[in-house]
Amino acid sequence: MHNNKLWNGNFLLLCFSNFFMFTSFYMLLPTLPVYLVEHLDGTERQVGLIIAFFTTAQIFARPLAGKWLDEIGRKKVFLYARIAFFVLMFLYLNIPGLLLFFLLRFIHGFSFGIATTAAGTMAADIVPSELRSEGMGYYGAFVSLALVIGPSLGLWIVNSGNFNILFIFCCILGGISAFLGNLIKVDDPTLKKGGNQKRSLIEKLVEPKVMLICIVAVMILSVYGGIVSFISLYAKELKMVEASGYFFTVYSLVLLVIRPITGKISDKYGAYFVIYPGMLLCIVGTVVLSQSNTLTIFLLSAFLISLGLGSIQPSLQALVINAVPSERRGAATATYLMSIDLGIAGGAFVLGIIANYIGYSGMFLSSSLFVLVGLIFYGLYQFRQVKIRNEQLHQETKNSITTEIE
Numbered sequence: 127m128h129n130n131k132l133w134n135g136n137f138l139l140l141c142f143s144n145f146f147m148f149t150s151f152y153m154l155l156p157t158l159p160v161y162l163v164e165h166l167d168g169t170e171r172q173v174g175l176i177i178a179f180f181t182t183a184q185i186f187a188r189p190l191a192g193k194w195l196d197e198i199g200r201k202k203v204f205l206y207a208r209i210a211f212f213v214l215m216f217l218y219l220n221i222p223g224l225l226l227f228f229l230l231r232f233i234h235g236f237s238f239g240i241a242t243t244a245a246g247t248m249a250a251d252i253v254p255s256e257l258r259s260e261g262m263g264y265y266g267a268f269v270s271l272a273l274v275i276g277p278s279l280g281l282w283i284v285n286s287g288n289f290n291i292l293f294i295f296c297c298i299l300g301g302i303s304a305f306l307g308n309l310i311k312v313d314d315p316t317l318k319k320g321g322n323q324k325r326s327l328i329e330k331l332v333e334p335k336v337m338l339i340c341i342v343a344v345m346i347l348s349v350y351g352g353i354v355s356f357i358s359l360y361a362k363e364l365k366m367v368e369a370s371g372y373f374f375t376v377y378s379l380v381l382l383v384i385r386p387i388t389g390k391i392s393d394k395y396g397a398y399f400v401i402y403p404g405m406l407l408c409i410v411g412t413v414v415l416s417q418s419n420t421l422t423i424f425l426l427s428a429f430l431i432s433l434g435l436g437s438i439q440p441s442l443q444a445l446v447i448n449a450v451p452s453e454r455r456g457a458a459t460a461t462y463l464m465s466i467d468l469g470i471a472g473g474a475f476v477l478g479i480i481a482n483y484i485g486y487s488g489m490f491l492s493s494s495l496f497v498l499v500g501l502i503f504y505g506l507y508q509f510r511q512v513k514i515r516n517e518q519l520h521q522e523t524k525n526s527i528t529t530e531i532e
């Protein structure tokens with residue numbers, strides 16, 4: 127059900143459904159490592175597998191989710207994934223051993239990958255086309271709000287009670303998310319237009335039209351992968367142990383504010399109007415981070431990087447959605463979100479290798495090169511779009527002249 131206003135009931139239900147699911151997800155991020163070590167006798171090496179299993183499952187889930195969204199329908203896939211996310215939360219209660227714990231993390235990551243892909247696709251269907259970047263900015267802001275609240279709330283519950291209370295609370299949030307999601311009413315372009323029946327399996331799983339944009343996303347999100355993985359260790363090296371917590375607070379709050387603002391600017395003036403400055407801010411931010419020697423400079427880098435990434439992401443997602451017909455939004459959204467996963471995971475891996483040779487400061491400085499590569503690919507994308515528009519204009523002019531002669 128489409129509404130020309132951005133703030134319609136369906137959009138609000140989707141945003142709040144996403145907020146509750148992401149809050150439960152972020153509550154587990156800082157607490158599960160503690161649970162693994164203290165209750166399952168895990169090692170520090172196994173702690174890293176918590177994110178690895180979850181992220182790997184997400185990457186596998188994305189293309190399948192896109193295919194199902196474009197063939198089975200948005201609402202069914204969305205709701206089944208939310209219910210699965212909710213049910214799987216219960217299984218964390220008194221889980222008996224490490225093997226089952228990691229199996230649960232993989233299955234949970236798979237359901238989360240489908241749920242988030244479905245939500246992004248439904249957001250694209252619900253948001254009016256003329257307000258797409260702004261709408262995706264607000265949609266992302268609800269996720270940023272969950273990032274601000276979730277980790278602190280999770281740690282507070284664990285410190286005040288126990289892990290069973292944490293898991294029950296996460297279950298409740300997952301249940302609220304599924305309940306709100308069930309109230310959303312959407313038209314399904316897939317069922318109306320026949321979906322993917324005539325496409326090859328690869329085309330059903332990924333969308334070739336958005337590959338250049340996705341390469342840009344991989345390069346940009348590599349910076350974030352390095353930050354998430356190494357900012358705490360870098361802060362410790364700088365003898366500012368608590369600074370990493372402040373870094374993420376500044377980062378999250380800036381994202382919360384900037385995403386809707388730059389989304390609105392992108393809708394009015396064009397995506398390039400915010401993407402190019404956003405990339406420059408990321409480059410400057412990573413350089414500032416690499417040279418940090420005081421808390422002020424350290425937090426300034428968080429502000430600049432968040433300002434840059436927050437400007438870029440809603441516009442990139444809007445470009446992905448605008449590049450395909452409505453019945454292909456599932457595959458396009460899945461391809462884009464998979465590129466984000468690959469960027470974060472790949473960035474963490476590659477930058478980790480670089481850090482072994484030149485240290486954390488040099489690693490963050492070198493991460494600016496990833497952004498530079500992303501800038502080049504975005505320039506290529508723009509060049510290709512101009513070429514396509516010129517060819518279309520030439521063809522329209524040619525057809526018009528032919529019609530007049532006849």
